[in-house]
Amino acid sequence: MFLKRLSYALTAVVVILMQACQPVSSRQPAKPFYEQALTLEDIPKSDFTGLQKRLGVGKDTTFILNFWATWCHPCIEELPYFEALYPQFQDTPIKIVLISLDFPEQAAEKLPAFIQEHRLQNQVWFLDDPNPNSWVNTVESEWSGSIPATWVWKAGKRAFKEGSFANLEELKSFIQPYI
């Protein structure tokens, strides 16, 4: 009797764990990000280890990660190309995430305001990790550390580009092999 209950309990644990490991995309509301990101607390924040863990949760999700900041003008210029792809990837396992490298003490003031002003539809995550030397090479050893930079993260596959996309077509052809 005890063993039977234990096995039920363990099975329940397995089921819960399996649900927790579902692709991130299927667990998140499909509404545009600006509708939910009103304050900094509404924006997922982590250090680089936390970011890696988060990427690992998405079983069959392909992440297109764009490193940017509200203080980076070339970054802001190319954001519309990522935004243009937002409708196309709804209800697919492809997820664009704009990884903000804003200055921590400015983030509360600048990041939600920017998201609202530009009505950003893609998810924004705030990467608050003060020592880039500890993580830039993990993204890509050839990365000098300049932003913008774009990282494609798919099970078993990685792609990286340092610098801006000149137009939407250039971004599309960069991600095409991974989607």
Place this chain on the structure above:
Amino acid sequence: MKQVLSFAIVMLTGLGIFIQSRHSENKAGDSTEGYQLGDQVVDFKLSGVDGASHSLSDYYRQGAEGVIVIFTCNICPVSQRNEDRIIALHQKTSILGFPVVAINTNDPEKSSGDDFAAMQARASDKSYPFDYLQDMTQEVGKSFGAGHTPQAFLLDKEQRVRYMGAIDDSPYNAANASQHFIEDAVNHLKQGTMPDPAITKSIGCSIKYRT
């Protein structure tokens, strides 16, 4: 009963392996051409905000044991956050024989606020104790493979690159820095040893090259 138990254990183990196994890499990055560690830097001559021309070889003729070349600029917010640090660095290392030479490679046409007059104004406002040079042809930035600002290179007495990368481990906030990479690298050279680490990474603004 045992079967259910072992099924549960197998599932849990499987999940663990699945999560662990997602770390393979497949690189397809841009590579930046430029000097590598140990390369001897070719002499260059650039205009400084003091109105004079400065050659790399000048510093050595004036008795430098090495030179800290830092690519920086007026307008990059990360450079601005490192400005006081670069001043303090020069004050510390120049007396050891390692002056800072700051170089602005940004195309002033593409980077408003990085023209020569603005460079002169900034250097004057902050009383830069080091030379601030304009790399108008962008040849020097390209030869170093400089990708962003701020980015530092330490040259030894033979003008060979012995360290490249970040000033310290906290580019956004000087108060939080615990490893002072450039200073440590200078101390290594003073003691006749090789800097360790010799290459570090930071975050910064892309240098605006003419395309």
